[in-house]
Amino acid sequence: MEPFVRLTGIAAPLDRVNVDTDQIIPKQFLKRIERTGFGEFLFYDWRYLDDGSPNPNFELNHPGYAGATILITGRNFGCGSSREHAPWALHDYGFRSIIAPSFADIFYNNCFKNGMLLVTLPEEQVRELMRRAQEQPGYRLTVDLERCVVEDEQGLCFPFQIDEFRRYCLLNGLDDIGLTLRHEAAIAAYEQRRLPWLPRTILP
Numbered sequence: 001m002e003p004f005v006r007l008t009g010i011a012a013p014l015d016r017v018n019v020d021t022d023q024i025i026p027k028q029f030l031k032r033i034e035r036t037g038f039g040e041f042l043f044y045d046w047r048y049l050d051d052g053s054p055n056p057n058f059e060l061n062h063p064g065y066a067g068a069t070i071l072i073t074g075r076n077f078g079c080g081s082s083r084e085h086a087p088w089a090l091h092d093y094g095f096r097s098i099i100a101p102s103f104a105d106i107f108y109n110n111c112f113k114n115g116m117l118l119v120t121l122p123e124e125q126v127r128e129l130m131r132r133a134q135e136q137p138g139y140r141l142t143v144d145l146e147r148c149v150v151e152d153e154q155g156l157c158f159p160f161q162i163d164e165f166r167r168y169c170l171l172n173g174l175d176d177i178g179l180t181l182r183h184e185a186a187i188a189a190y191e192q193r194r195l196p197w198l199p200r201t202i203l204p
Helices: 085-093 105-113 123-135 164-172 176-181 184-193
Strands: 006-014 070-073 097-100 117-120 140-144 149-152 157-159
Touching (some): 070 123, 097 123
Parallel strands (some): 070 097
Antiparallel strands (some): 140 149
C-alpha cells in the first residue's frame, strides 16, 4: 500500500448527506472480481443521464474539478451496505482523501484499509471548505497527515484528530498484510521449527 503523508490537490464538493454505498457504486457493477476498474462507475446514476451522456448538473462533471483528489461531502457518508467496492471505486477514480462531518463506521474502516485518509471535521468547517470549493472550481487543499491539518493557499488551517494506529499505518503504507509481514522473520522461524509430521504437543 502506498504511504500517505501529505496530499495537495483539487478539492471537489459533493453537497449531499447520507450518501450510501449503492450511490457510490451501484450494485450492477459489483460483478467484477478485480479491485480496479470501478472508477468509471463511481456515482454512476448521478454522473450520467439515461442516454449515457454526462450529466452537466452533477458536481464532479464540472471541468474545474477534473483530476480532483480530495472530496468534500456531507455527514454520514458511506452509509448503507458494507461493500468494499465503494472505497475501491473512489480510489480508482482518483480520490485519496475525503472530508466530512461524519462517516459510516464500516465504510470508514474499509477506506483506511485501502490507503485513503478520511478526515472528520466539525460541520461548520466542512461547510466553509465546501463553500470555497463551490465558489472556486479548481480550489486546492493540502491534507497533511504528519501535522494533522487541512489547509489551503489562502491561510485557512483546520486541525483534525485521527486514531494513532491508523495514522501510523497510513504514514508507513501498511495494510493488514503489510502489518503481518513485519513479522515475516518470526513466522519463518516458527514454520522452520514446526515439522509438519510431528504432533504439536512435542514441539517447543
